[in-house]
Amino acid sequence: MKPTLLDCTLRDGGNQNDWQFTATDVRTIVATLDAARVDVIEVGYRGGSGSKASATAGPSAHCTPEYLAALPDVSHAELAVMVVPTVCPVRAMDDLPDSPVSMVRVAAYPWNIDGVPEYVRAVRALGLKVGVNLMAVSYTTEEQLAEIAGIVAAEAPDVFYIADSFGALTPDDVRGRVELLAERLPTPLGIHAHNNLGLAAANALAGLDAGVTWLDASLCAMARGAGNLATEQAAAFLTAWPKYATHADLPLVCEAAEYVAEQVLPRPMTVRRAEIAAGINDHHFYFQDRIDKISARHGLDPWQVGRRVGAARPRKVLDETVEDVCRELAGATTGRTEETERTDGGDA
Numbered sequence: 499m500k501p502t503l504l505d506c507t508l509r510d511g512g513n514q515n516d517w518q519f520t521a522t523d524v525r526t527i528v529a530t531l532d533a534a535r536v537d538v539i540e541v542g543y544r545g546g547s548g549s550k551a552s553a554t555a556g557p558s559a560h561c562t563p564e565y566l567a568a569l570p571d572v573s574h575a576e577l578a579v580m581v582v583p584t585v586c587p588v589r590a591m592d593d594l595p596d597s598p599v600s601m602v603r604v605a606a607y608p609w610n611i612d613g614v615p616e617y618v619r620a621v622r623a624l625g626l627k628v629g630v631n632l633m634a635v636s637y638t639t640e641e642q643l644a645e646i647a648g649i650v651a652a653e654a655p656d657v658f659y660i661a662d663s664f665g666a667l668t669p670d671d672v673r674g675r676v677e678l679l680a681e682r683l684p685t686p687l688g689i690h691a692h693n694n695l696g697l698a699a700a701n702a703l704a705g706l707d708a709g710v711t712w713l714d715a716s717l718c719a720m721a722r723g724a725g726n727l728a729t730e731q732a733a734a735f736l737t738a739w740p741k742y743a744t745h746a747d748l749p750l751v752c753e754a755a756e757y758v759a760e761q762v763l764p765r766p767m768t769v770r771r772a773e774i775a776a777g778i779n780d781h782h783f784y785f786q787d788r789i790d791k792i793s794a795r796h797g798l799d800p801w802q803v804g805r806r807v808g809a810a811r812p813r814k815v816l817d818e819t820v821e822d823v824c825r826e827l828a829g830a831t832t833g834r835t836e837e838t839e840r841t842d843g844g845d846a
Contacts (some may be wrong), residue, residue: 499737500743502625502657502712504688505729506533507758509580511720515764517542517556522560523762525570527717527754532572534750536729538601540578541569544594545586548605549784549815550722566597574745576600580631588620595784601627602657608638609813614655628655629712631690635660635675636667636780637811643675647682657712662701663722663757664808665694665777669704676708688712692728693719694777695767698727699735709829717751717758723783726775730755739815742822745798779804785814792817803827 509520519527524541531539541614542558542565557565561579566590569577578601581591604617604625615631621628630650632638635832650658660794667675673760679687689699689705691714694745702713715732719725733751736744755806759766772790776783806823 499706499711499741500745501706502537502686502711503729503732503736503744503746504540504578504712504714505536505712505716506580506690507542507716507718507720507725507729509540509542509757510714510722510726511716511762512542512556512558513547513550514720514725514767515556515762516554517559517760518554519556519558521568522644523566526757526761528572528575528577529570530750530754530757531729532575534733535574535745535749535756535834536733536751537575537745538578539572539575540580540603540808541566541599542579543586544579544581544602545590546582548582548584549782561599563593563597566594566599569598572598576627578603578627578629581603582606583617584610588617591624594626595624599626601629601656601739603629603631603659603833605631605633605661607633607813608635608642608646611649614650618655625748629657629659629688630655631659631661631688633661634663636662636664638675640674640678643678644682645797647679648826650685651683653686654683654758657688658683659688659690659712659714660705661690662688662692662794664780664782665692665698665773666780666808667691667701668695668697669700672704673708676705678712681808686711688714690714691767692721692777693724693726694773695781696757698725699731702727702732703735717755718763719767720763723776723786724769725767727792728755775801780808781812782815784822786792787810788815788817788820792820792824796828798824 701798715729733746
């Protein structure tokens with residue numbers, strides 16, 4: 499089996515450097531990955547990121563016509579952009595057929611997946627390939643995922659991805675979800691794995707075994723928090739493992755990764771307490787700083803607060819969400835203390 503390898507450094511990696519890739523960075527990354535015969539290179543967002551608003555974001559956060567026109571010519575790879583329907587109107591894609599882009603990926607959460615078929619139809623009408631990325635897949639039950647598959651099947655894309663947005667899934671979780679979708683969707687499946695629990699590669703392989711044929715990755719794992727499956731590692735295990743096949747030129751992929759490590763990354767990708775806490779508690783990494791600060795103010799254990807935040811499956815990263823959880827926990831603690839004092843007093 500030869501999986502399709504998609505590099506999303508210029509899109510997802512922008513969460514690490516505010517999409518401040520220089521023109522040289524963009525040319526070097528695209529040209530080197532194309533020479534390495536990586537299948538698809540995602541060059542950024544059209545219209546902005548849905549989860550990180552930034553007034554200072556660089557060019558790959560918006561993929562203007564001027565940015566796309568300046569991309570180097572490619573001879574092997576297809577070029578893609580991602581759109582988030584909540585920030586990118588359908589009409590904002592109309593110029594893409596005149597650009598080097600041949601694929602649009604539509605990213606949506608389980609709670610706004612209903613709007614995706616409109617975008618799939620619009621992209622198809624432009625004569626472009628279309629993918630759908632289901633973000634926060636860890637927040638779906640089997641029943642919900644089956645319903646989502648039904649919605650997507652009505653306007654089937656060229657590939658449907660599950661995105662482990664919070665890095666919370668295990669290989670067993672991935673297998674179950676992929677097998678469910680494979681039974682219900684007449685379309686290739688993909689996985690976008692985050693590395694909060696150190697399982698990005700293991701989850702990608704579990705997905706491949708269960709029927710996935712597309713893999714997302716980024717050079718040096720560059721993305722928010724703990725990062726993604728690293729492109730160079732994906733190319734390495736696809737090269738080393740006889741059951742898989744790849745056209746990717748591993749030394750050239752590593753060359754691109756070295757460039758990113760030395761010239762682009764503002765700091766090395768790490769998996770430390772904050773990244774692990776977000777993964778084990780199943781919430782967006784951008785919650786973690788809020789959880790740490792607000793928990794300290796309330797005198798509460800941030801791990802306990804994080805578990806409650808993840809269990810609430812919040813739709814947006816807001817201070818109020820953490821404040822509500824802290825007030826609930828503080829109230830419960832006060833109630834238990836008062837009850838203990840009454841009981842102790844009655845026994846005295």
